[in-house]
Amino acid sequence: MRKSAILLTTLILAGSLLLSACSSGGGNNTAAGSESSNVAANTSAENSAVTDDQPIAASDMSKLPALAQKRTDTIIVGLKNPSGAFTPYFHQSGYDGNVSSLLYSRLVTQDEQGLPVPELAESWDVSDDQLTYTFHLRKDLKFSDGSPMTAEDVAFTWTLLYDKAYDGDSIITAIGIKGGQDYKEGKATSIEGIQVSDPLTVSVTLEKPIATAPITLGGEVLSKAYYGKDYKFGDLEYIRKLHENPVGNGPYKLEKFIPGQEVRFVANEYFYLGKPKTEHFIYKTSEGDTWQYLETGEVDYGSFTATEDNLKKLKNMGYLNIVPYTPSVYGYLGVNLQHETYADKKVRQAITYGLDRQSIYVEANQGAGQVANIPTAPISWSYTEEGINPYEYDPEKAKQLLEEAGWTVGSDGIREKDGKKLTLHFLGSKSPSTDIFIALATEGFKEIGVDFQPEVFADFNALVDKYESGDYDLVSFSTPILSDPSDGVQQFINGEVKGYDNPKVKELYFDALSTSDTEQRKKYYAEMYKILNDELPIIFTSYRKSYYAYNGRLDGVVNNPFAGFQDVNNWSLK
């Protein structure tokens, strides 16, 4: 027995390392069913919207914990894991994005349906050829250090993102500003397409018309005096030193960042709509469950998957206002169209009919989901159910389609064609929702004679790696936050869905982007959705449903699925 402890301590150490790894993947409280929870943009569980479900007001404020009652000038919100890189366009984690959205305002923001609305820019116009956008800034804008904000700052921000050393994931570089490529390659000292005509007016010329330009270009504005002081083309090292000392123009200023614990904000007296009503705001780092913080009153706001369990528990607490919302994403199963079997539309349709999506995504998920049939979220202005096949669970129909496609039942109950078995090699990343999917799909596919072979990957990166190798039939994904309907269908155009090439879809996609008329765009998307719903280049699975719950003393809380926390300057404590 002597010294056996040596072995045990090392084993337990290794074991705990691994075990914790498993709980980290399970993070099911804020984003259950998110197959891609590693995607930076997708991780911000704060993005949300109200659906047809009604908000529930706090029923019993007397249950409010003393800790929360004592707080009079501070709002505390749980945030998974901000890392400290708070400069917009430069952070690598979506949580840092949540922080920077309080520190910086945007030129243009979005309403609850995703349509652009003015913020720092009072208005914008488009030239007749749809190529030149002119933004008109509000008067007397100031940064949090008191310095004035002008069109020069806007021009500087865009230029900075075209630097060849820029390593963030902003899509401004992809929008194609005229002369941007020349600047990036060092052939020009400024970007030709960006013109500052006076301190309040800046215009930008694009290479081709893109209707999403106001939203894409209308992002946060960096101070040229602060962020551009040491700027030399091709070297952005210096900016890293500024990440922890942001100068912005949002409702709040950074007071203090305590790594791994909290981000403290203080009201910005230079905010363009006036100083916010609540003096302090804190993002508390909360890696695991947020329940206990809400229950002890340590945080005022939390967001949860819309399961019956969660709703019951939230209601029981009594002092919370509960608001249902649907994030602007959709879940889908990527189908390998390069495998001959699945290049056949009938097989894809059969798979969809044979998959009991209602049971998998709604019932087994305690109602925290909704079946998806088109590539846009139900809260988007482009959402429609008209002429869309719902593909309700119908194993008989699935069998019939498979027969039509030439797949007949073999002796072992598995369908065959030309001596080849009908197998379905599925990839998913390990999560409770993947477990549910596999358990239910295994039974369902067996019924229609498909040999289902699931494989599970430890994290999203490993899954993507396998997916990119092409060795799969079906892979489970969820999109990042879609700010415009074009984001949701982009994958059918840009070659991401390999093996799918429909000229009609392409045409509709570009038509929809070349006009700023929303009604016109709606028609294009409706037509496109009909085609995609019929051809199923991917199998649409589900929309997520969540609740955000906040302390009943808080007034004015709005969480917008496209823009995140809204009107934070008006949030106040009763």
Next chain:
Amino acid sequence: MSTYLVKRLTYMIIILFAASLLIFCLYAFTPGDFISGNLKLSPERKEELRQIYGLNKPVLERYAIWMKNAFHGNFGYSLAQQKPVLQLFNEYIWNSFLLAIVSTFFTWLISVIIGVIAAYKQYSLFDSLIMVIIFAAMSIPSFFIGLLLIKGFAVDLKWLPPGGMTTTGSNATGLAYVKEVIQHMALPVMVMTLLSLGSLTRYFRSNMIDVIKQDYIRTARAKGLKERKVLFTHALRNALLPAITLVGFELPGLFGGSLIIEKIFNWPGIGQLYMSSFSSRDYPLLMGFTMFIAILTVIGTLLSDLLYKLADPRVKL
């Protein structure tokens, strides 16, 4: 002895070199990279970024670059957090160390006490009860114990805070700050102690059983010494001696952080940082941290070998 030490130190350096190469390759060959997980990026942009980060170079070349920089004391910037790796260590590692050192202290203290009593009263009710508790702790995953304590002490009784290191928004300094940290530490330390108590208690118990049966203990008793004195001076000292060899092995654990505990209790420690950088494949941070632990492991091993020699001089090194 000194030639032995020189030899061991030389080996140590060779091992660390081999380890650094091996670890670098392991991380490099782990499926996926820092770029691949971001679905927002187009394939062209992904290529561009890989170029900026140098991820498209051959692994050995990347290793050479890393090694060269490391020799100059430059461990690079974390890709995900955009901060120097060493600064990040400094921000998180001491929090982990605090938890580990306190819980290690309690683990040793408690397991010595329980181990001695259990050995003295071998097969008694106390002994059996302790054994049952130890095995229960060993067969239940730690997150359950964590949840149980949070539910009991923080949510229902409200005696202790549910997590974090300080009260949110608190500006406490000095003694008030210390008090706050102690309150927040209580639950995680409790869980960590409970989890590591098992093996160590069984270790001390069995050492003690061996020792109690020895002739010199019988002699001491025969001399008419008080039972307590026999137990705690003669027997305990001899039962503890072999345990000092374990000290070296605790070394990496003191700085390694504990993933589950830190996650459940939201403790701002290095374990969480490691896990999040692993899932984003933040190579500079992973490399820096793993090498740091590797160095401690190798030192710890050497230390325990030397201590072993001290404890049992008959062993030839």
Next chain:
Amino acid sequence: MSAVSGNLASGGAKTPVKAPVAKSSLWRQSIRRLMRNKLAVSGFVTVVFMILLCFIGPLFSPYSGNHNNLAMMNKPPSAQHWLGTDKLGRDILTRVMLAGRISLTVGFASMVLSVFIGSLLGAIAGYYRGVVDQIIMRIADLLLTIPSLPLLFIAGAMLSAWKVPTDYRMYIVMLMLSVVGWPGLARLVRGEMLSLREREYMQATIVLGLRDRRKLFHHLLPNITPLLIVIATLNIGGSILMESVLSFFGLGVIQPTPTWGNMIDAANNLIDFQERPWLWVPPGLCIFITVIAINIFGDGLRDVLDPKHKR
């Protein structure tokens, strides 16, 4: 130093120095002594009972462990479902028994494997010392520095690329983990060997001119067997839980196949923990009972086999 030297005082006496005939009678004697230890016998019986329950029990269950029935989601124990149902309406009792098949197999297999590799290498290093020892122990040092996370991920990717059926992956990974996970135990056994071989009775074997193999198997191994038994039995719990860790990395069994580890893991959230104890208590209890029964048995076995323990 007297403590340690004390250990050996009675040490050599019991070691079987005589011919194999004597050995077998010693075994018989040991078993007889073991049978007299009621606690150890009850531990043994419990383990056998668990094994029988898991392997035969499901045959008598009216439910199939993998059949989903969403109408019966999360139901507490009742006359139809003695231990309730899980989040997909599957019968927990049936699943716990099915899970035991895998968990017990994996627990025992991985325990045997890691103890075998670790003690073999440790014994060789400790016995031969010199160059052999240096090589083995330095490799051990190197292996101790290797992080397990990337290793598991790489293994996962490789097994997936080679199209190893998911049901077998776990066993391969277990083997792999034993191959890299031996340093701890090897150091332990080596230390014990270093200490043992300096003892008087070993000096005596040298004087007697006994061969290496004889010394190793007849004199040294019997002295470390008790240590190995205790370590092995202590490790069982860890091995069973390790399986759920592997499942998490996509390296273990895949849903809907149940194991004790993944059944507990499925209830890893505050709400299930508080409100549905029937989800996690049965598998937790099974692990607990198995672990404690094996350890009690192991303790008894150790007492019987330990040459140092005269009873």
